[in-house]
Amino acid sequence: MSDRHPMRVLIAEDEFLLADDIASWLERAGATVVGPLPSVERTLARLKGAPEIDVAVLDINLNGELIYPVADELARRDVPVVFYTGYDLEVPKRFSSAMKISKSASSGDLVNAVFEQRLRSLATLPPMRREGLEECVLQLVPALRLRARLLLPSPRAADALVERTLERAICEVSARAEGQDLDTWLHQIMLAVFAQSPFGPN
Incomplete structure (x- = not known):
């Protein structure tokens, strides 16, 4: 379960x-x-x-x-x-x-x-280190926006994709594997969200 x-x-x-x-x-x-x-x-x-x-x-x-x-x-x-x-x-x-x-x-x-x-x-949940540096969700938002713009040319649609990614991350945080890199996990969620709605929000 x-x-x-x-x-x-x-x-x-x-x-x-x-x-x-x-x-x-x-x-x-x-x-x-x-x-x-x-x-x-x-x-x-x-x-x-x-x-x-x-x-x-x-x-x-x-x-x-x-x-x-x-x-x-x-x-x-x-x-x-x-x-x-x-x-x-x-x-x-x-x-x-x-x-x-x-x-x-x-x-x-x-x-x-x-x-x-x-x-x-x-942002305070472990593990939160990458190459010896602390990172947090808010610090990763610019990278998420850049990835979203590569997937969706419209800035509005790209920002909506980031929002949906973060919303899903909040709901699924307890399912994050122990030790999984936060940046990688968020990008995996973004790709999954994008796959469900590749042309932006309905």
């Missing part, structure tokens, strides 16, 4: 309709949603019995209570966070690695922020 799984995203949001929208956006992007949860108390309770969480989308203010106890628990687990808020609040310095997205931003901005946070966390 394969141990690969979609990216699991925890959502803490107290506005019902918005929470439902966020869940729909992320599910359409291929994620599995945990929640949405409307309060700090319920989110902490869910975390106790929740499966592994890959990324969390947190409204800073849930019914008048700040979300920081949840963010602290997620930080303890090394789970990256996206603060999604309608307030212009400065977050504590201990959350400097978190991303902050305004509720006025587009659905694409939020989904991209979630994927970017996941990619940052993947």
